Amino acid sequence: MASFHVPEELNATAPPERRGIRRDHVKMLVLNRRTGFVSHSSFYRLDEHMKEGDLLVLNASRTIPAVLHGEWRRGGVVLGEGTEVRLARRRDDCSWQALVVSTEFRPLPGDSFAFKPLLSAEVTAEVTETSSQPLVTIAFSLQGARLTDYLYAYAEPIRYEYISHPWELDYYQTVYASAPGSVEMPSAGRAFSWELLFKLKRQGVRIAYVQLHTGLSYIPEEGGHPDPRNNFEQYEVPKETADAIIRTKKEGGRVVAAGTTVVRALESAAGRDGEPAAGSGWTNLMIEASTPLRVVDGLISGFHEPEASHLEMLSAFIEPGLLYDAYQEAIAYGYLWHEFGDINVII
Incomplete structure (x- = not known):
């Protein structure tokens, strides 16, 4: 065409x-x-x-709401305070392929993200696999229905540049x-x-x-x-x-x-x-x-x-x-x- x-x-x-x-x-x-x-x-x-x-x-x-913002950590160093993580597709009860939106760094295995607290406990996700860059696999500290509930409570819908309002x-x-x-x-x-x-x-x-x-x-x-x-x-x-x-x-x-x-x-x-x-x-x-x-x-x-x-x-x-x-x-x-x-x- x-x-x-x-x-x-x-x-x-x-x-x-x-x-x-x-x-x-x-x-x-x-x-x-x-x-x-x-x-x-x-x-x-x-x-x-x-x-x-x-x-x-x-x-x-x-x-589902599939955009999270969290603190990007590598060892003891904070690489970003409000880094955007877009979930791309679910792999299992706790793991997702995701896009880490950044112009400065590429995610490495072992990197982690800390998201908004749930009942005063930090919710985290660790990078476990990076061979499909720019998508990486992340494993959450929550799984199953608890993870789904968390996303509905704290994540946002994916929104592209032509949508000006959230x-x-x-x-x-x-x-x-x-x-x-x-x-x-x-x-x-x-x-x-x-x-x-x-x-x-x-x-x-x-x-x-x-x-x-x-x-x-x-x-x-x-x-x-x-x-x-x-x-x-x-x-x-x-x-x-x-x-x-x-x-x-x-x-x-x-x-x-x-x-x-x-x-x-x-x-x-x-x-x-x-x-x-x-x-x-x-x-x-x-x-x-x-x-x-x-x-x-x-x-x-x-x-x-x-x-x-x-x-x-x-x-x-x-x-x-x-x-x-x-x-x-x-x-x-x-x-x-x-x-x-x-x-x-x-x-």
Whole structure:
């Protein structure tokens, strides 16, 4: 896909609710994946573009606050007082891969970070592995539910430079999220309201869920977006979802994924013969223009930056030239980008 430029004023800096509209009233650009025909609407009218027998698949992963600030220590020396540590992906009950934001030092094994106190005791994390720089592995002094509770109490949501205000965590959640684990919101589903989901169900659209915990998508030291093949994310496709897909395909319906995370989970779990299957594990699946889609027929997505790997995935749904033309039209019509922005439906 040819490169394009997104004007700064099209970066959504605030949630729709703080811009005076409901979350499901963001703008929606509908793109026919076969012809490239574009139509303009609002997301609450999604039901006009789906039909009885279709299956909508949502990512139930819930966003956790993943930014901590602490004292960086090396031996008896303090390297930084309020160093930012961004959690990237969970490794086990107490360990995370993380990005230590610093222009002066590189973390070394044995370095430690002391964070805000919990019941008067210091919470610490020690660097245990550095071979995946700029990401390092850190082991917390807390584990399991205690660590999750601590993050919800003291950490902040990941916020990039186009977001000028520290919006509360609730703004970074989908209405149906249930399983904590994503460090960045699976944002394509943010525009759904319960009213819209109920309207779709009344229309005869089935709804199913997967779980994929999103990792850190932007790493400054790598020039921006890392290669998805280096970005392992944890996923689960339940049996009831796989069964619903099989039934939908058999009856001639379409499987529509709410977000690139859902596409990655479903295509990762599919059997070698392309048959929809239940499964769980870690995926580094790279989906691009040449990748055959074996499960998903349509996509609900936000608008992605030119260098984002998510944009490569969109090229698996539609010829890149048609996608480029649609994005140029979105820019001309003032669609908003990023997690608080507008929606693109490719179907």
